[in-house]
Amino acid sequence: MVTTDRFVTLTADDPRLRLHLMGRDGTRGDRVRPVLVSSLNPHLFRSVQLNEWTFEYVDVAALRRPSLMKVWLLALRPETWVLSLAPMVSVLGILLGTSTALSMTEVLSVISGIIALHAAINLFDDYHDHMRGWDRVESHGGARVLAQGWLRAGEVRTVAWTLFVVACAIGLHVLATRSAGPMALVAVGAFLAGLEFAVSRFGLKYRGYAEIAAWFMFGPMLTVGLNWALTGGWSLSALLLGSLFGSVALLAIHLKNFENILTDGQARLLTWPVRAGFDASKTFTVLCSGLLMFSFALVLVFVTPWPERLIALVALVSGIGPLLGRVSRIKSPVAGEMRGLYRGALRLAWLLFAGFVVGDLIHFWGDQFVSAL
Amino acid sequence: MQIKIYSPSDFPSYLPKLNGLYDELFRDGKGFRSRLIGRIGSALGLESRVIDLLGQTIEFIHNASLLHDDLVDRSALRRGKPAAWTKYTPEYAVLAGDYLLARVMVNLSAHGNIRLIQETAQAISDLLEGEWIQDSLVRDMSVRLTDLDRVHNLKTGSLFKWCLRAPFIAKHRVDDRLLGRLEECGTILGVLFQRSDDLLDFDVRNDEGKAILGDLKSGYLNSFSVWLLAEFRENDRARFERAIKCQSLGEFKSAIGEEHFESRLRDFDQENQRLIDLYQHRLQELQADLLPDEVSVTRDLKELPQLLYWRKRN
Structure with missing residues (x-):
C-alpha cells in the first residue's frame, strides 16, 4: 500500500x-x-x-452531488426501460385485442415486474463494473454514479437486490394465477440473460455478441416467451413483434458500442464496432435501420392489420431519419456528433413505443365508442 | 549535452536546403525533452553516447511532428519565425519531417536495442494517431475535456512517456511494473503540459508571448476553452456562440464575464493541482520499484509538473 x-x-x-x-x-x-x-x-x-x-x-x-432523487434516477436509468417495456406491452396489447382473458391486475403486475427487473439489472451492471475496476479506464458506460462517488457501492447493491426481490415477488404472484412452468422458465431465462449482460461473466458484452444477444433478449425471447406463458401457445404476431423490438435493441446497443469505439478500441475491448472498424460500423447502422423498417413492414402486413399502426410508422420514420442523418455526418470517433447516439436510439425506441400505445388506445376506445353508439 | 545533436551523416550535404532547414529548426527549440532525457540518463549512469542518441531521437521526433503540424494547421509562424513550409515549400516540410523519422530508425537500429526500437515506433504511432484524431476536432464545438485528454494522451503524452521510459529501456531495465508506473507519470505530465499550453492561448502565465486566442480563432476548442464554455454550451447557447466568435481576449472576457473567467481559471488550476498531487503519489509508488542506484531519478522527476504546468521551479 x-x-x-x-x-x-x-x-x-x-x-x-x-x-x-x-x-x-x-x-x-x-x-x-x-x-x-x-x-x-x-x-x-x-x-x-x-x-x-x-x-x-x-x-x-x-x-457536487445533485439531489438524491436525481442521483437515483441516474442510477436506475429509466430511459433504458423502454427496451423491455415496449415488446412486453405490445404483446399484451395483441392479447387484449384478441380478447384473451387478462385482468388489469395481471397486466400491471407484469409491467411492474419487468420494470423492477430491468432497473435491478442496470444497478447490478454498475455495481459489478465498479467492483471489477472498469471505472478506472472507462470514462463512459453505466450511470457513473459510483465512479463519481455520488452513491456507495453497498447502497447500489442493496437497492438492486431489493428490486430483484420485488420483481420475483410479482413474478411469483403472476405464476400463481397462470401455468407456472412456462412463466417460470421465461422469467428465469430473462433474468439470467439480463445478468450476463450486466455482469458479463462470459464476456459476451465485450466480444462482439452484445448486439445479437440484445436482439434476442429484448426481442423474440421476451415476446414469444410472454405470449407462451400467458396463453400456452405460440403466435406469429408475438414473433414478429419480437423481431421488430429486437431490431430496436440491436440498433441501440450497436450505437452505444459505436459511440465508444475509440475508448473501447484503446482498452482492447473487442466490441463489434472495434472489430469491424469505424466505416463498417457506420454501414452497419444503416443495415440495422433497414432491418428495423423491414420488421415493421412485416408487422404491418401480418399482425392484426389495425390502421392505427400507421401512427407507430410515422413515429418510427420521424425518429430514424434524423438518427441516420447524424451517423452519416460523423467523421471521427471523437466528433461531437458521436455523442448521444445511444440516447438517440433510446429516443427512437420511446417514440415507437408511444406510437404503438397510442394506436392501441385509439383502437380500443374506438371500438368501445362504436359499440356505445 | 548538445541540443543540436546531429551529424553530417544524418543529413547529407548533397541534399539541397536540408541542412539549412534543420539548422533553423533545432537552433530555436528549448530542447526540454532532450534535457529531461539527459538528466534521467545521467542519474541512471548511461553512457554519454547513449544519452546523446536518446536526446537526438526525441528531438528528431518532436521536430518532425512540428514540421508536419504547422503544415496541417496552416500555421504561418513557428517560434516567432516563418514556419518551414512557408519559408521553403510544403513539399520540403513533409519530406523533412519524414526524413527525421527515418533517421530515428536508422540510428536506433544501429544501436541495436530492439525493445527501444519498439518503444519508439509505438510512440511515433501514438503521436500520429493523436494528430489524425485531433484534426477532426477543428470546428467541432461540442468536444469535451475527456475527448481532448484522449487525444493529448496520444499526441503530447506519448513523447513524455517515451522520455521517462526510454532511459530505463536503454539500460535494459525492462520491468513491466516499473515501465507501467513511468507510463502513468508520463500520461499525467502530457496532460499538464498540454493544459498549460492551452492556457497561454488566453494569456494566462504567458511569459513566452504566444499568440492570443489563436486556437479559438482557428475554430479549435482547447481544454481551457471547453472548461470555460461548457456551462454556456449547455444552458446559454447564444452566449456560447458569441464567445466562440470573439477576435480579442477583451471581447471574449466581456462575452463570458470577467468574474466567470477568473472563477473558472481558479477551478482549472485546482483540478490540475489535483493531477500534480496524483503525479507525486505515483512517484512515491515508483520509488518502490527503483534500484538503490536509481532512486535519485525521482529527484529530477519530482519538480517536473511544477515546471510544466505552473512554468516555474519550486
Whole structure:
C-alpha cells in the first residue's frame, strides 16, 4: 500500500480494498469518501497496473452531488426501460385485442415486474463494473454514479437486490394465477440473460455478441416467451413483434458500442464496432435501420392489420431519419456528433413505443365508442 | 549535452536546403525533452553516447511532428519565425519531417536495442494517431475535456512517456511494473503540459508571448476553452456562440464575464493541482520499484509538473 494524504493505492490482495470499493475507508468516517481514480492512461488494460487500485479521499461536501432523487434516477436509468417495456406491452396489447382473458391486475403486475427487473439489472451492471475496476479506464458506460462517488457501492447493491426481490415477488404472484412452468422458465431465462449482460461473466458484452444477444433478449425471447406463458401457445404476431423490438435493441446497443469505439478500441475491448472498424460500423447502422423498417413492414402486413399502426410508422420514420442523418455526418470517433447516439436510439425506441400505445388506445376506445353508439 | 545533436551523416550535404532547414529548426527549440532525457540518463549512469542518441531521437521526433503540424494547421509562424513550409515549400516540410523519422530508425537500429526500437515506433504511432484524431476536432464545438485528454494522451503524452521510459529501456531495465508506473507519470505530465499550453492561448502565465486566442480563432476548442464554455454550451447557447466568435481576449472576457473567467481559471488550476498531487503519489509508488542506484531519478522527476504546468521551479 502506498499512501499520501490525498491518495492511496491498494493492491488486489489488500484486505482494505473491498472496503474502499464499497465507499468506506474504515478510519475517516462518513465525512470523507474514497473515490476510485480513473487513469488517464488509455493503455491501462495492457498494463500490470490493472492489479492496483488508486483511491482519492474526497470530502463528501466537495462531491457536487445533485439531489438524491436525481442521483437515483441516474442510477436506475429509466430511459433504458423502454427496451423491455415496449415488446412486453405490445404483446399484451395483441392479447387484449384478441380478447384473451387478462385482468388489469395481471397486466400491471407484469409491467411492474419487468420494470423492477430491468432497473435491478442496470444497478447490478454498475455495481459489478465498479467492483471489477472498469471505472478506472472507462470514462463512459453505466450511470457513473459510483465512479463519481455520488452513491456507495453497498447502497447500489442493496437497492438492486431489493428490486430483484420485488420483481420475483410479482413474478411469483403472476405464476400463481397462470401455468407456472412456462412463466417460470421465461422469467428465469430473462433474468439470467439480463445478468450476463450486466455482469458479463462470459464476456459476451465485450466480444462482439452484445448486439445479437440484445436482439434476442429484448426481442423474440421476451415476446414469444410472454405470449407462451400467458396463453400456452405460440403466435406469429408475438414473433414478429419480437423481431421488430429486437431490431430496436440491436440498433441501440450497436450505437452505444459505436459511440465508444475509440475508448473501447484503446482498452482492447473487442466490441463489434472495434472489430469491424469505424466505416463498417457506420454501414452497419444503416443495415440495422433497414432491418428495423423491414420488421415493421412485416408487422404491418401480418399482425392484426389495425390502421392505427400507421401512427407507430410515422413515429418510427420521424425518429430514424434524423438518427441516420447524424451517423452519416460523423467523421471521427471523437466528433461531437458521436455523442448521444445511444440516447438517440433510446429516443427512437420511446417514440415507437408511444406510437404503438397510442394506436392501441385509439383502437380500443374506438371500438368501445362504436359499440356505445 | 548538445541540443543540436546531429551529424553530417544524418543529413547529407548533397541534399539541397536540408541542412539549412534543420539548422533553423533545432537552433530555436528549448530542447526540454532532450534535457529531461539527459538528466534521467545521467542519474541512471548511461553512457554519454547513449544519452546523446536518446536526446537526438526525441528531438528528431518532436521536430518532425512540428514540421508536419504547422503544415496541417496552416500555421504561418513557428517560434516567432516563418514556419518551414512557408519559408521553403510544403513539399520540403513533409519530406523533412519524414526524413527525421527515418533517421530515428536508422540510428536506433544501429544501436541495436530492439525493445527501444519498439518503444519508439509505438510512440511515433501514438503521436500520429493523436494528430489524425485531433484534426477532426477543428470546428467541432461540442468536444469535451475527456475527448481532448484522449487525444493529448496520444499526441503530447506519448513523447513524455517515451522520455521517462526510454532511459530505463536503454539500460535494459525492462520491468513491466516499473515501465507501467513511468507510463502513468508520463500520461499525467502530457496532460499538464498540454493544459498549460492551452492556457497561454488566453494569456494566462504567458511569459513566452504566444499568440492570443489563436486556437479559438482557428475554430479549435482547447481544454481551457471547453472548461470555460461548457456551462454556456449547455444552458446559454447564444452566449456560447458569441464567445466562440470573439477576435480579442477583451471581447471574449466581456462575452463570458470577467468574474466567470477568473472563477473558472481558479477551478482549472485546482483540478490540475489535483493531477500534480496524483503525479507525486505515483512517484512515491515508483520509488518502490527503483534500484538503490536509481532512486535519485525521482529527484529530477519530482519538480517536473511544477515546471510544466505552473512554468516555474519550486
